[in-house]
Amino acid sequence: MHTMARLLVSLGAAVLLSLSVFGKTPDDNVVVSKALDEYVFIAGKDGAEVRHSRKREYTATRHSASVKPHIFYNDRIRLDKASGGKMQYRDVNSPAVFHDDSKVCFFSLYLKAKDKKGTAEFRRTFLDAAHFTGVFVEDEYPVEEGTITFRIPPSMPDIYLVEENFPEQGIERSNGMDGDGWRVITYTISNLGKMPDDDSAPSALSSRPYISVRGYFTDIEAFYRYHAPLLAVDTALTEMPVDIGGADRPEIIERIYSFVQKKIRYVAYEEGEAAFRPDTPAETMRKRYGDCKSMSLLLSTLLNRAGIEAYIAIVGTNSIPWRIADNLSLASADHMICVVPDSDGYLFLDPTHVQISSRHIPSWLSGKDALVVVDGGFRMIDIPDVSPEESADVAEYCYVLSDGMLAGRAKRAATEDFAERLASALDAVPVQHRSAFLAKNLVPATRADIPVDSVSLAADIPGKICIEAPIVNTSAVIALDDVVYLDLNTTGDPFSSRIDISDRREDYKLPVSGRVVRRISVEIPEQHTVILPENFETSGPSVNLSCMFSQDGNTVTMTKTMELAGGIIALGDIPEWNKALAEWTDACNRQIEIK
Amino acid sequence: MKNIIIAILTLLLCALAVRADKMSDYRAFADTVRADVFAEVPPGFDVKDIPAKYSGESAVVKAVYENINAKKKTGMGVGVGIVGLPSITRRARVEFGHLMRMLIHVNDKAALEKYSEFAFDTDDKRTFYKSYEKNRHTIGVRLIKPDGRIVDIDTSDFVEVEEGKKGDEKSRKLAVPGLEVGDDIDVFFFTETKLQNIHPDPVDFVLKAEAPILNYNIHCEIDDNLTTQYRTLNGAPDFTVGRDADNNYILDLELKDIAAKEPRLWYNSLQQSPRIMMRIFNRRNSESFTPKSAKKDGLQQNPDVNTMLEDRWDIDDAWLDKGAGYGLYYYGAFKDERKLTKALNKLAKDGTISQRQMADYIYNLLAYAYIGNRYSFDILDFAKAYKDFTKMFGVKMEAGLSSCDWHEPLDQLLNHKHNIYFMRLDGDTARYYFPPTGNPLIIAPGEISPHMQGREAVMWAKKKERKQSPLQFFTIPVTGTDANRNVTTLDVTVDNTMLGIRRSEAYRGSTKRSSSSLISLEDADKGYSSWLNRYGLNPVIKEKKKETADREERYADGRKEQVEAFKTEIESYHGSAPAEFIDGRITDIGIDPDQPDLCYDTEYRMDGYVKRAGANLLISVGKLLSEQIELLPTDRDRKDDLYIGNPREYLTVINLVVPDGYEVNAKSLEALKTSVKGKDASFDVEAEEGSGKITVTVVKQYLSPTVAIADWPEFAKVVDAANAWNSSVLAFERL
Known part of the structure; x- marks a missing residue:
C-alpha cells in the first residue's frame, strides 16, 4: 500500500511545509536562491542507471534561520556524495510502514542573518532506472531560480517526459541535443512556490507540478515481465485455516476473505526486493501478519485451495492520478489486491481492510485498473467506478416523548467504507473503553444518556457494523409556557465541519463517498398540534444535503441526509461548500413545535 | 602501487573481519541471554488463569520480573604521573545488568497492536577522556498460545x-510473528552496561501501570563494594534485604x-504511584561527581534526608554563602x-523603593534576559544570578530549597539533582x-508555580549552623x-443564526498554564520592557543592529503563529471551530506582582448555537461556557485520591444582548440556575435579565489540593453538573 509513499520519499518530496501559491509569499523567510538538478541516464553494468546531482543555494530573506538540506536514498538509490556541512545519516520510515530501506542524509545549515547564504550539494545514483519515475519540481522552500536538466542518450529513445499539474508560469521547458546526440531537456524555474504539506489536500501526484519520466516500460508486457519474477513465490500451504464446510461459493469467499482481513495483521515491510516480493502464504500464516502483497497472495491461495479462481493484482490507489495502462511506470502502482472472477465481472478484494465485504469496491480503488497476474501471464481489467454495494452511515433514533424527555432506542448502521472507518477506530480502543466508545458513537448530542452496559455491537456481517442501545435524551425537549420544542438535530455527524479557508491555498479532498443519514422519529402524545419546519434541500460542490420533516399519525420524523460524491473540492468552491453546510445545519436546527 | 593496493585490501579485509566478529559477538551475546532468561521461570510466570474481575481488560500483566545486577570492577589505564x-x-568500573521481563495476556486488538512491535538499539558507546x-x-520474545504451546x-x-554513514549504528526491530488475541506474550528487555569512571543511571521501579499486574517481583544483587541508596515512595513496600555468600546485597520485593x-x-503518577528510586555509585570514580553521601560502600535504605540534603549543600554552599560572582x-x-x-x-541606597519592590524588579529584569531568548534557560543559573543581583542592590534575601511535583518531596530526597532553589x-x-x-514560563515575581505549591522546603543555613x-x-x-x-x-x-462573541480572559496563578502558549516573543519582549520602564529605569536588551532587525522580522512570524494559536484556543474553548475569526491579542503578559493576570481578548463568530423554533429563538448558552470534563464510565470506577494540585476558581460572565424584537422566556432563564456544592468543589450558576441583556455568572471552584477517594462521588456530582450545563439552552420569544 505504501510503495508510492516510499517512492515519493525516495524522490525527496516528503515532509514539506504549507502554502501552494506560486512564488514566494511575504511570510517566507528562507528561499532556494539557486537550484540545480541534473539527471543523466547512463548504461550501467546491470542495465540503465540515472545519476542525479543536486546543488542548492539557500538564502535567508528576512531573518536568521536554520535549514536542513537533505536527500533521500535507499537500497536502489546509492548516495555518492554529500557536501556542505557535517552530514548525518538516518533511517526515515514512514510512520505507516513497519520497516523499509529509506534513508536520509542531511545536515544543519545556519543562515545567521538576513541575506546570508549557504549551499548544499548531493549526488546519488538510481541503480535501476525503472525506479526513476519522476521529479517533483517544487522544493520545501520557494525557488527563486533553478534548472532541472535531463540528459538522455541516443541508446534510450523510448524515454520521454510528461509535465503534470504545471502552473501557467514559473516553469519553462526547452529541448535540445548535444554534440553526441544526447537529448538535453531543461526545465527553467523562476519564482516557484514551495511544496505544501496538507493532509486534506489532494495527493501530491494529483496536484503538484511533476515531471513524469516515462518510456522505461515500452508496453504492458514489459511492465508485467518486470514484476513477474518478484511475484513467483512458493504458494504451497499445508493448512486450510478456514472452515468452509457446507458453505456455498459466495459464503466461502466471504469466510476466507474475512479470515485474512481479521486474523492477519497488516504490517508494511518494504526493504529492497521485499517492497515488491510477497512473503509465501506459509510464511504469512506463520507470522500472522503481512503487507498488501503477502495478504493478497495468501487470500488468493486460500481461495484457490477452496476451488475458487482468484489472482493477485497490481493496482494503483486513487492517490495516483493515472491508470497503469495510461502510464506504464512503477509510479502508477502502489498496492496489491486479490481479484476473483465472478459471474460476468470480478470481485476486488482488499484484505488490508477489516470490514469491507467481497462485493464492495472500496473508494480508493474505484475507477482504476488492475494488472491481474494469471497463470503464466497477465490480464488488464478495469475496476468499475461505481460499487455494487453502497457505503452508508445511517443512524436511526426512535423516541417516545414522555415526561419532558425523549426515550427510546438508537441504532447506527454503517456499511462498507463507513463500516471500515468505524471498525478500524474500534479496533484501536481497549476493550474496557469499548462500550463507552460505542455509546459515544450513538449519542446525538450531549445530555443524551446511553447505559454503557446495554450497548450492543454487531460486526459479524461483512461490510456492515451496527450499534444499538436504549437512549434517553434530556436535551432535545424545551418546554416553554404553552409550547414544547423538539430539537431533533444530531451533532457530530461525519464530514459536517466547516473547512477553514482563511489561510488555505489547496483544494480539498473528500476522504470518502457515500450517504450519511440521520432519521429521528418521535411518538408524541395524542391530541397535540404539531408544526413542522419547512423541508430543506440544497447542493454544494460534491454534496447534496437535505432535511425533511414529516408526520404520520402521532409520529413526527426528521430525516437529514448528506450525499457525498467524493473527489475533490476546488479551492474556489470551498466557500460554497461551507455555505451549503451552514444552511443545512441551520435548517436541521429548526425546532418542531408541539402545542 | 601494487603494494599499496595489497595494503588497502588487507586493511579492508581486517575491517570486515572485525565487523563480522562484532556481529557474531553480539549474536552470541543475544542468544546466550535469551537462553539464560527463558531457562528460568521467575515467580508468577507460571500463572495460567486470570481472575474473572480482569476479563474486561485490554491486557493483563500476569507477571513482571525485574533483575538488577551490579558488580564493582577495577581497571588499569595509563595516566599522567607526578612529573x-x-x-x-x-x-x-561497574558492570551493570538490568533485566525487565513481562508476561502479558493480550485480550484485544488494541493490546495486540501495542505489544506486537518492538525496536531497540543493539549497542551504544560513549567515551570520554578516562x-x-x-x-x-537485547530483547527476547516468546508466545504462549491458549493451548499451552x-x-x-x-x-x-x-x-x-x-x-x-557506514551503517555502523545498529538497531533491531521486531514485528512479533504469530501473535494473536488470546495469547500470552513473554517478553524481556536486557541491558548490559560496562562503565568506567561513570556511575550507573538511576533506576526507578514503578509499581503500578495502565494494566493490572498479577505478580511483580524485583530481585537485585549488588556488590557490597558499591554504594547503593534507595527510597520507597508513595506507599511502596520495602525490599527484604539479605546477603549472599559473596557478601553481595540481595534485595527482593514481591507484590501480588x-x-x-x-x-x-x-x-499525578509521580506523587501517587508507589515507586522505589535507586541509585548506585562506585565511590572510587575519579572523573564523575560522587555525592558526599555515596562516599562509603554499602547499602543505604531510605537514607536520612539531612544526609542527602548535604549532597546539595556540599555543591552549593560556596555560592549560597559568598555569591556566584554574577554581575x-x-x-x-x-x-x-x-x-x-x-x-x-542609587535606588537601593536612597530607599526610593522597598526591598520587595527591588526584589520584584530584579526578578523581572532577569526573566527578561532569559525569556527574551538571550540565554538558554537554566533554573539553577537563574537562582544564582537572582541571589547575586539582589544582594548587589542591597536586598536581603535568604535561599531555600524545594522540589517540583514531578520529583520526590524534599523531605524524602534521594537524588541531589531533584530540587529547585x-x-x-x-x-x-x-x-x-x-x-x-x-x-x-512567564510568571509574576512572587507567583508560586502550581508545581511548587504545598511542597516541602528548607531554608539554607551555613554548614556550622546546620551542624x-x-x-x-x-x-x-x-x-x-x-x-x-x-x-x-x-x-x-445574536446575528441571524450566528453569535458574535467578544471574549476577554484573565488568568492568574495555576490557571495560567493553559494559556501561556498564546504569548508571542513580541508580547513577552514588549511586556517586560514596558513593566521594567519604571523607577526612572529603562533597561534595553543589548543587541546589534542586525540582531534587532532579525528580531523584528521574527515578530512578524510570531504574529502569524499567534493567529493560529488563538484559533486553536477558540476551538478548544467551545469544542468547535469559529465560523469566523476576527481578532485575538494579548493585553497583559501577567508579570506585575500587584496585578499578575495574564490577559487577552479575542473576537469571533460561532454558528450552530442559534436555533429557530417557529418565531422564537433557542440559544445554546451552555456552549458559551468552556468545554467541561465529561466523565467516562471507567473514570467513575476510581480507587485513588484525586490530585488537584491547588485550589482554583473559574468565573465566567456571559453578557448576552437580548435580540431586537424578542424577550427572554423566564422559565428558560430560571432553568439556567444551578448550584451544586461539595466539600472540595462547587458549581454555581446565576442568571438575570437587565438593561437589555441577559447576564449569566458561572463559578466553578476546586477547593482542595487533593480529594480523598471517599469524597469522589460528591466531587463527581460537581463535575457532572458542569458538564450537563454545557447543553443548557435559553429561549427568546418573538414579541
Missing part, C-alpha cells in the same frame, strides 16, 4: 537496521495483584550595564521567588482561589 611521565592509574559507557541491549521467536525474525490502574484524570556587566544582557547598575544602586526576603514567609519552570541543629522543613504555601483564578467575560450578540 608528567606516564603512569599506570586505577579506573573505577571514562566510557558501553551498553548492549510455546512459540519461541527466533532472532531471524528481527530486522537489522543500520544507520550512520496490583489491581488499581493509574486513573485518566486528576492523578549585570558579567551577564552582558543589557545596554549600558554600568549605568543601569549605578541607577539600581528559591529566594525569599529575610523574614518574609509569605512571598517566594521561584525560577520560572516552564509551565507557565548545630538540623534544618526545619516547612511547606510552601498553597495559594487559594483568589490567587488561582480564571475570569472569562463574554459579550455576545
